[in-house]
Amino acid sequence: MNPLDPIRPDEFLLRRIPQxxxxxxxxxxxxxxAPHSTNDGAGLSVFREAYHTPxxxxxxxxxxxxxxxxxxxxxxxxxxxxxxRIDPDPLAATRDMPAQPGHALIPALNSANAKADRTHELARxxxxxxxxxxxxxxxxxxxxxxxxxxxxQELNLHxxxxxxx
Amino acid sequence: xxxxxxxTEYEPSGEAEHYRPVTIVAETGAATxxxxxxxxxxxxxxxxxxxxxxxxxxxPASVADDDVESPSRTGIRAAIELLRGMQSGxxxxxxxxxxxxxxxxxxxxxxxxxxxxxxxxxxxxxGNVECLVFHQGRLVxxxxxxxxx
Numbered sequence: 579m580n581p582l583d584p585i586r587p588d589e590f591l592l593r594r595i596p597q598x599x600x601x602x603x604x605x606x607x608x609x610x611x612a613p614h615s616t617n618d619g620a621g622l623s624v625f626r627e628a629y630h631t632p633x634x635x636x637x638x639x640x641x642x643x644x645x646x647x648x649x650x651x652x653x654x655x656x657x658x659x660x661x662x663r664i665d666p667d668p669l670a671a672t673r674d675m676p677a678q679p680g681h682a683l684i685p686a687l688n689s690a691n692a693k694a695d696r697t698h699e700l701a702r703x704x705x706x707x708x709x710x711x712x713x714x715x716x717x718x719x720x721x722x723x724x725x726x727x728x729x730x731q732e733l734n735l736h737x738x739x740x741x742x743x
Numbered sequence: 744x745x746x747x748x749x750x751t752e753y754e755p756s757g758e759a760e761h762y763r764p765v766t767i768v769a770e771t772g773a774a775t776x777x778x779x780x781x782x783x784x785x786x787x788x789x790x791x792x793x794x795x796x797x798x799x800x801x802x803p804a805s806v807a808d809d810d811v812e813s814p815s816r817t818g819i820r821a822a823i824e825l826l827r828g829m830q831s832g833x834x835x836x837x838x839x840x841x842x843x844x845x846x847x848x849x850x851x852x853x854x855x856x857x858x859x860x861x862x863x864x865x866x867x868x869x870g871n872v873e874c875l876v877f878h879q880g881r882l883v884x885x886x887x888x889x890x891x892x
Contacts, residue, residue: 602795607854613847615812615847643809698875699882
């Protein structure tokens with residue numbers, strides 16, 4: 579499977595849902611699919627479940643924020659049936675973010691048309707595509723992660739051992 | 744809501760001789776008026792929405808996330824004023840409140856339902872308020888309703 583392969587209708591896509599998008603009556607606010615006014619220039623981000631776990635999407639791929647988030651699963655066919663395109667957009671690793679080979683974009687929902695009538699309608703319809711229940715919540719602080727295989731911890735241990743002998 | 748009395752009754756706990764106490768709270772109209780329950784739930788959700796907005800007002804930056812822009816205090820104040828008007832205003836009684844969220848650009852989105860329509864009030868960071876009405880997912884009305892906050 580290649581990250582640039584077209585997204586199949588039977589695939590599942592993951593989308594982060596911040597806690598503030600869960601309404602007081604328990605439903606999901608359509609604003610969960612409202613594009614960011616500057617960050618979504620090329621489209622709304624989703625992640626292919628074939629490449630990523632909800633934990634990665636909810637915790638590891640976050641840059642900003644300290645509130646818990648949920649992760650929604652959406653069947654690709656539900657998005658495609660709305661007339662939307664989903665483009666694979668794999669991202670290489672950066673200094674502060676791991677590689678995201680399953681990153682994809684919904685180009686029709688972007689910063690430029692974030693306030694358009696059609697965007698409001700599509701966001702409302704996308705909420706209906708969400709599979710229940712949501713996965714999470716995930717805190718950015720999360721449970722302790724296993725130490726990396728060649729990480730700092732191992733090096734420090736060797737250092738202590740050297741000092742002690 | 745006016746509580747008119749408390750009573751303790753007993754119901755079977757599963758074993759023949761044992762009963763566990765159940766506290767009954769009698770409220771005016773609760774048993775006979777279905778509107779009473781709806782009204783009380785409406786008040787509860789409206790109060791929860793205001794509580795959430797007050798928390799955001801104290802620290803708007805706390806809302807920020809990768810996908811969420813911080814709201815402005817002016818926008819939050821506009822939303823609170825609108826909700827407080829709804830708590831007392833008769834013309835608003837038909838609206839069923841659903842909740843509050845932050846939308847594009849830090850706008851505050853107040854979500855309601857009335858019959859088969861969904862109604863959103865969007866308060867932008869400058870305090871301008873816009874009403875959007877949806878029917879079966881289609882936007883059927885979009886109108887600025889002024890400035891608040």
